[in-house]
Structures are given as C-alpha cells and as structure tokens.
Amino acid sequence: MKVRATVRPTSRLQQAFLWAVVVLAAPVWLSVLMAIAVGRWLYLVALYAAVWIWWIGWAQRRALFVYSDSPNWKEYVEANIVPKLPANTVVLNWSNRAQWPKFSLPVMLFRAFAGDREFNPIGLVFERLDVVEPYRFWQPFRDAKHGRAEALQLVETRFLKHVAG
Secondary structure, three states: OOOOOOOOOOOHHHHHHHHHHHHHHHHHHHHHHHHHHHHHHHHHHHHHHHHHHHHOOOOOEEEEEEEOOOOOOHHHHHHHOHHHOOOOOEEEEHHHHHHOOOOOHHHHHHHHHOOOOOOOOEEEEEEOOOOOEEEEOHHHHHHHHOOOOHHHHHHHHHHHHHHHO
16 A cells, blocks of 8 residues: 655745744844854954963963874874973873863863864964964874875974974
C-alpha cells in the first residue's frame, strides 16, 4: 500500500503573515545580533589590553603554545618545539584541559584566538600593540604523516624564529 503525502500550498495570507512577522521582528533579532557582536568586540579589546599591559610585561613579545598527547605529534613537539621556546612561553596541554582554570588569561587567549578548527597544536604569538599571530600545526603534521614534511618544517621554523625575536 502506498502512502501519499499531501502538501498543502501556503496561501497568500499565510505568506504575508510570515513576512510581516519577520519584518516586525527584525529590530529585535538585529539588536540581539548587534549586542553579541559588540560584546565579542569588547571582550577581544579587553583581552588585548590585558596582554599588552600586563601579560607581555617588559618583553616585546610572548607566546602561548598548545598541543595534546596525540601520538601524531606529542613526541615530536616535546623533543623539537617545546625545548626551543623562550622561558616566558606558556605551554598548555589540550589533553589536560579539564584541569585548566577557566579564567586564566592564557586559557582565555587560547579560546578567543585559536578558533574551533585546526587549533591543536597551535602557537599564538602576542606582540605589544599588534594583533596575535597564529601558527597552526595541525595540517602540517597531517601532511608530514603522509610523507610531506616541508609544511611542518616551514611553520616550525617561522614560529620559533618569531618567538625568539
């Protein structure tokens, strides 16, 4: 037995009503979107102010490096990258994020500037009165796993050169 779904066409009155609701609600949802955008902007400005005034201190730059216990890079990172980082670099392990303090400045910086894709491993370099420079290692490690190590060498060299000054 065949079951036939019937779709009733929307009447002009229903379409007009939906458009009226969308148009009349526009100021509300536009205000909400604007408040979210302004809130995000103020949060980023406050983070930059905290970095430039307090976190960098008297240095010209400071770095944050985040990686995890992934077998794809843990050994390499701990042998080739972490030992070469300046003493004032903050290193966080993504695998231990449950123990991270929520309101720690490095954690907030990571969450604000790393993004939600290809964020691990990542190096974030902050310089006074400049925007953050992210160095994403995820894709280069993936390429190196498949026999193409040039991208990994390039991003590693650029990152370490930048943090060294």
